[in-house]
């Protein structure tokens with residue numbers, strides 16, 4: 194990928210619910226396009242020196258959202274990066290408008306059931322926004338939370354069906 198030149202130098206922001214594959218696909222997409230990969234949660238974890246769940250417990254969600262917004266806006270506007278955001282990032286402050294102004298935004302859309310089955314297979318404790326829920330209660334929670342967040346996600350430049358999209362289609366979007 195060394196010789197790849199990126200025609201579009203703006204950062205690409207991937208948005209969507211927890212479990213939609215932002216981190217997994219973001220990394221792959223960056224690899225395939227020669228862009229720098231940035232996982233917003235990982236940058237935050239590096240800075241605070243503790244897991245996000247521990248930060249939530251110690252300082253509360255509001256402090257996390259402020260830190261998240263500040264970290265997002267520290268990303269250089271001319272860095273050709275793929276940025277995997279956190280599931281809540283677009284829904285606080287003017288973050289979504291900021292991302293749309295500074296880069297290309299892609300919403301990874303998935304139905305609640307698909308998100309649920311993925312999240313059920315991960316360590317739920319690492320995602321404080323799930324409140325430790327599992328089983329049918331988690332599905333209800335995902336359904337309600339997704340309905341609340343969808344209006345923000347839908348402001349993205351592109352919405353893709355994450356279950357059907359092929360990597361080449363995503364690459365074409367950001368060329």
Ligand SMILES: Nc1ncnc2c1ncn2[C@@H]1O[C@H](COP(=O)(O)OP(=O)(O)O)[C@@H](O)[C@H]1O
Pocket residue numbers: 209210211212213214215216217218277311312314315
């Ligand atoms: N395309 C996919 N198909 C099936 N499982 C996936 C896919 N992409 C990601 N996953 C799984 O779903 C979980 C959440 O993925 P992750 O990339 O961390 O999502 P996000 O960053 O959006 O929360 C992980 O366990 C991952 O292995």
Ligand SMILES: O=C(O)C1=C[C@@H](OP(=O)(O)O)[C@@H](O)[C@H](O)C1
Pocket residue numbers: 209210211212215216234245278279280281282319320321322
């Ligand atoms: O949806 C949310 O509110 C959150 C999602 C997480 O990111 P992922 O979507 O990558 O799990 C992380 O930012 C934090 O735990 C809060």
Ligand SMILES: [Mg+2]
Pocket residue numbers: 215216234277278279
């Ligand atoms: Mg992630």
